[in-house]
Amino acid sequence: MDLLVVGGGGREHAIIKKLKENPVVETIYALPGNGGIAADAVCVPQISATDIGAIVDFAVSHAVGFAVVAPDDPLALGCVDALHAAGIPCFGPDARAARIESSKVFAKDLMKKYHIPTAQYEVFDTSAAALAYLKTASFPIVIKADGLALGKGVLISRSYEEAEDAVRTMMEDRAFGDSGSRVVIEEFLTGPEVSVLAFTDGTAIAPMVSSMDHKRAGDGDTGPNTGGMGTVAPNPCYTEDIARVCMDTIFLPTLAAMRAESCPFKGCLYFGLMLTPDGPKVIEYNCRFGDPETQVVLPLLKTDLLTVMQAVESETLGSLTVEWRHASAACVILASGGYPGHYEKGKPISLPASAPGNVTIYHAGDRLDENGQLVTSGGRVLGVTATGPTLRQALHDAYAAARAVDFDGKYLRHDIGQRALAALAD
Template sequence: MNLLVVGGGGREHAIIKKLKENPQAETIYALPGNGGISADAVCVPEIGAKDVEQIVRFAKSHAIDFAVVAPDDPLALGCVDRLHEAGIPCFGPEAKAARIEASKVFSKNLMKKYGIPTARYEVFDDPAKALAYLKTASFPIVVKADGLALGKGVLIPQNLQEAEAAVKSIMEDKAFGDSGNEIVIEEFLTGPEVSVLAFTDGTAIAPMVSSMDHKRAGDGDTGLNTGGMGTVAPNPCYTPEAAAECMEKIFLPTLAAMRAEGCPFKGCLYFGLMMTPDGPKVIEYNCRFGDPETQVVLPLLKTDLLTVMQAVENETLG
C-alpha cells in the first residue's frame, strides 16, 4: 500500500513509525515531512500541510491507497473532505466535525447544550463588552481565542489588568489573526490535567493510554501557555474509576452530541480534561492526535495502527 501522511512534526514522525510496522505499508510519503522523518518516509517538502489542492493532486498522481491528515489546520480547511471527494480513503474528521477544535465557541456551546461537564463561560465578539464583563469576574480567569492558534491561544490572567491586556491583545491587536474575532472567557478550573486521545468512527470509541503534557512555561507553571513542552504516559492521576466516569459523562455524550448536530466525528478525538474536586471536566477538545502526547502514546499502542485507522474510516471500529 502507498500511504500519505500530511504534516511535518514529531507527531507525524510518531504516526509514520507506527504505520511502518504494518507489512502492507510499502511507500509512505510525508507532506511536507522533516529531516528526521526522511529516515522513515519519502518527504515532499515543497507541498505544505495547508496546501489542500496540491495534497489532493499528489495523492491522485501517486496512487495513494490511504491518507492520514494529522495537523489541525488542514483538517479545518477540509483536506479530508477533498481527499474523500477524490476517492481516497482517509483518517481524520471532515471540516464540519473539525469545528470541535477549530471553534472554541462551537465546542463550548455544544457542551452546554448537551450537558457535558465543562467550565462556566461567556462568549464575546465585542471587546468593549468583554472588558466590561471582566470588571465583574473573579481571578485567575481563562481567556481563549475562538479559532486555531497553534496551541497558544489560551491566556490565564491573574488579575484584572492582565485580563484586559489579554482581551486587547487577542481582539484588538489580533495576536492570533482572525482566530481572535470572538473569544471565550471562562472560569479557572483546578486539579490535575489529563489528556486522552481516542479512536472513534463516530459511534464506537477506543481510548488510547492517558497522558499528561506540560503546558505552562517557567518554574512553578508561572508563564504563558505553550503548545506543550513534554509529556508522560500513562497519566498517574487517571485511575480506572476516573476513566469509567469520563466514558459515561464525557466521551460517549460528546460522540452522541456530534451525531445529533449532523457532524459525526471520525478520527482521533483528543479530550483535554481537568480532574476537578467536582469530577472530570472538559478543558478543550482537539480534532486530531495531540502534539506532544502522540510521541509517548503511540509507541505504547499494541494494535496495528493502520488496521485501527482503516476500521475508523470504514466505521467498523466496534
C-alpha cells in the same frame, strides 16, 4: 500499499514510525515532512500541509491507498473532505466535525446544549463587551481565542489588568488574526489535568493510554505556555474509576452530540480534561492527535495502527479490540533557546550514533540543509521518548538520551514527569 501523511512535526514522525510496522506498507509520503522524517518516509517539502489542492493532486497521481491528515489547520480547511471526494480513503474528521477544535464557541455551545461537564463561560464579539464583563468577574479567569492559534490562544488572567491586556491583544491587536475576533471567557478550574486521545468512528470509541502534558516553558510550570515541553504516559491521576465516569459523562455524550448535530466525528478526538472537586470536566477538545502526547501514547500501542485507522474509516471500530502495552513512556522536548518567543534557526544538530532499543528520537523542527546536515528550523526541535517498565525508568532513559543530543541553544525542562512521580508516591 503506499500511504500519505499530511504534516511535518514530531506527532507525524511518531505516526509514520508506527505505520511502518505494518508489512503491507511500502512507501509513506510525508507532506511536507522534515529533515528527520526523511529517514522514514519520502518527504515532499514543496507541498505545505495547508495546500489542499496540491495534496489531493499528489495523492491521486501517486495512487495513495490511504491518507492520514494529522494537523489541525488542514483538517479545519477540509483536507479530509477533499481527499474523500477524490476517492482516497482517509483518517481524520471532515471540516464540519473539526469545528470541535477550530471554534471554541462551537465546542462550548455543544457542551452546554448536551450537558457535557465543562467550565461556566460567556462569549463576546467585541472588546468593549468583554471588558465590561470582566469588571464584574472574579479572578483568576481564562480567556480563549475562538479560533486556532497554534496552541497559544488560551491565557489565564489573575487580575483585571492581565485580563484587559489579554482581551485587547486578541480582539484589538489581532495577535491571532481572525481567530481572536471572538473570545470565550470562562471560569478557572482547578485539579489535575489529563489528556486522553481516542480513536472513534463516530459511534464506537477506543480511548488510548492517558497522558500528562507539560505546557509551560520553564521548570516548576513557570514561564509562558508552549505547544508542550514533554509528556508522560499513563497519567497516574487517571484511575479506572475516573475513566468509567469520563466514558459515561464525557466521551460517549460528545460523540452522540456530534451525531445529533449532523457532524459525526471520525478520527482521533483529544479530550483535555480537568479532574475537579466536582468531577471530570472538559477544558478543550482537539480534532487530532496531540503533540507531544502522540510521542508517548503510540509507542505503547500493541494493535497495528493502520488496522485501527482503517477500522475508523470503515466505521467498524466496534468490532476491533485495541490493545496496549502495560508499560510507561516519557517524552522530553528539546527546544530552540528563546522558544516560545524569538529563537534562531539553522543550528547544526548532533545526534548520538546509536540509541538504546527503548529510546526513539522524533523529529519536529528540523530540516536538511544544502549539504545534507540536519539543522534546526523550529521552536520545538526534537522529542526524545523512552519506554520502560516504570515511569521512573522511562524518565531516566529519556533524559540520558536527551543529554546525548547537542545543538547550539538547546533548551529543555528538567522536571518532566515529576508531578506524575509525586502522584504515584501518594
